Amino acid sequence: MKKNVFITLFAFAMISFSCSSLKNMNSKQLYGSKWELEYISGPRIAFQGLYPDRKPQISFNKDSQKVEGNNSCNGYSASYTLDGKAISFSDPISTTMMFCGQGEQVFLYTIKKVNRFNIDTEGKLNLLINDVSMMRFKKTE
Template sequence: MKTTQLLLITFLSLAISSCASSKQDKLYDITWELEYITGPRIAFDGLYPDKKPKISFNKDTKKVSGNNSCNGYTADFTIEEDAISFGEPGPSTLMYCGEGEQVFLNIMEKINTYSFSEDGKLNLLMDDVVMMRFHKVTD
């Protein structure tokens, strides 16, 4: 009986950990483009009239990189199950392109979890509130 219970517990643990890693794997080797951001009173297309922010996750270096609609950025990230956090963005070019860049960076600081919608979009959340939503793009 104890052997059966031990095997069942082991199997369930492996199943749960493999689900978590497969969820994380959906982040990698993809460029994600912002399609929604919460908070600002300026319309989305007004914040990002020419170029939408993008983000890519590198599993090996544990860094994100992309553009915040105007300037490029890189930052460290940590991830554990559904929890995610981003470090301070590294040096980038310093062009000014409106308010969208600062809105993007300020909200990135508040992100603490992530999820995927049924249609495969990446949601970055603060607790249970979707702060940003991204869709996959091809480079």
């Protein structure tokens, strides 16, 4: 009887440890890279029409808890919070104020609603609303 309890507790501990390791590994992959948007859900305009000249980028700074990048036209920065696979962003603040079409507004509107993230088996960053992928980024650096 004691042997079965020990084996059960050992198995539970191993599963818990491996799940927490996966969470940490997933969030560690966010840092030290620039991510370029390759898909965004929602708009009826084709992706290439939204971002004809420059695709939005994002990079995560672990120390300052800020994201920085461009939204296809203007630079931006925002604070973010991570908790496991949950993520939230403050309102992005543009650093320049050029008007460049609808792509910028779609990007900023969507990123404010994101509440989860994952990095898939292809190494792509997915920003989600619940379980629905809203934005997908590929590493550029």
